[in-house]
Amino acid sequence: xxxVTQLGSHVSVSEGALVLLRCNYSSSVPPYLFWYVQYPNQGxxxxxxxxxxxxxxxxxxxFEAEFKKxxxxxxxxxxxxxxxxxxxxxxxVSWLSGGYQKVTFGTGTKLQVIP
Amino acid sequence: DGGITQSPKYxxxxxxxxxxxxxxxxxxxxxMYWYRQDPGQGLRLIYYSQIVNDFQKGDIAEGYSVSxxxxxxFPLTVTSAQKNPxxxxxxxxxxxxxxxxxxxxxxRLTVV
Numbered sequence: 001x002x003x004v005t006q007l008g009s010h011v012s013v014s015e016g017a018l019v020l021l022r023c024n025y026s027s028s029v030p031p032y033l034f035w036y037v038q039y040p041n042q043g044x045x046x047x048x049x050x051x052x053x054x055x056x057x058x059x060x061x062x063f064e065a066e067f068k069k070x071x072x073x074x075x076x077x078x079x080x081x082x083x084x085x086x087x088x089x090x091x092x093v094s095w096l097s098g099g100y101q102k103v104t105f106g107t108g109t110k111l112q113v114i115p
Numbered sequence: 116d117g118g119i120t121q122s123p124k125y126x127x128x129x130x131x132x133x134x135x136x137x138x139x140x141x142x143x144x145x146x147m148y149w150y151r152q153d154p155g156q157g158l159r160l161i162y163y164s165q166i167v168n169d170f171q172k173g174d175i176a177e178g179y180s181v182s183x184x185x186x187x188x189f190p191l192t193v194t195s196a197q198k199n200p201x202x203x204x205x206x207x208x209x210x211x212x213x214x215x216x217x218x219x220x221x222x223r224l225t226v227v
Binding site: 009032034036041042043044045046049051090094100101102103105106107108 | 119121150155156157158160163165171203205207211212213214215216217218219220221223
């Protein structure tokens with residue numbers, strides 16, 4: 001099975017500062033990678049996805065992520081944090097197993113934005 | 116607008132009761148999924164269905180059951196065999212897992 005590791009269960013940044021949320025995956029084959037955002041008591045919303053077309057992926061709300069195969073990483077960044085970015089973020093990997101497409105989620109990183 | 120509707124938003128279960136969580140989608144997606152979310156544990160897959168009248172167990176299927184009689188609907192029953200059912204339950208659908216999921220807004224189940 002593939003796995004995803006998100007470093008840091010909680011991250012705090014000041015408003016206007018760079019946001020960097022880390023995600024590393026284990027995969028012996030090219031994976032599909034995703035970042036989702038979850039606001040309190042809501043479902044998850046897809047931020048962006050990597051499907052091998054380009055290593056730098058741009059998503060919604062000004063977020064982007066870079067796929068680095070050599071580092072098996074897919075870190076999420078945003079140049080300037082906004083108060084509305086406070087939420088929990090999940091990295092996920094999708095791969096083929098037994099004829100079915102499987103998805104594994106990381107344990108999440110809660111982002112706090114300090115005014 | 117297309118989307119996924121989960122109901123109810125909050126649900127309370129007494130010991131020994133079965134309860135059913137509803138999930139309906141109008142996205143015309145073939146695949147549907149049920150996840151359980153507990154604090155600090157991310158999302159864990161309960162059941163998934165790739166097509167009508169077919170479903171597969173996920174990683175934590177014990178104490179749960181599902182049906183997929185219609186493309187639009189994928190209800191989850193939490194049976195009395197599930198000893199620790201208090202959690203946030205999320206339903207999702209997709210064209211294919213490689214495209215990413217669309218999630219519902221969740222049902223919070225509490226045992227009273």
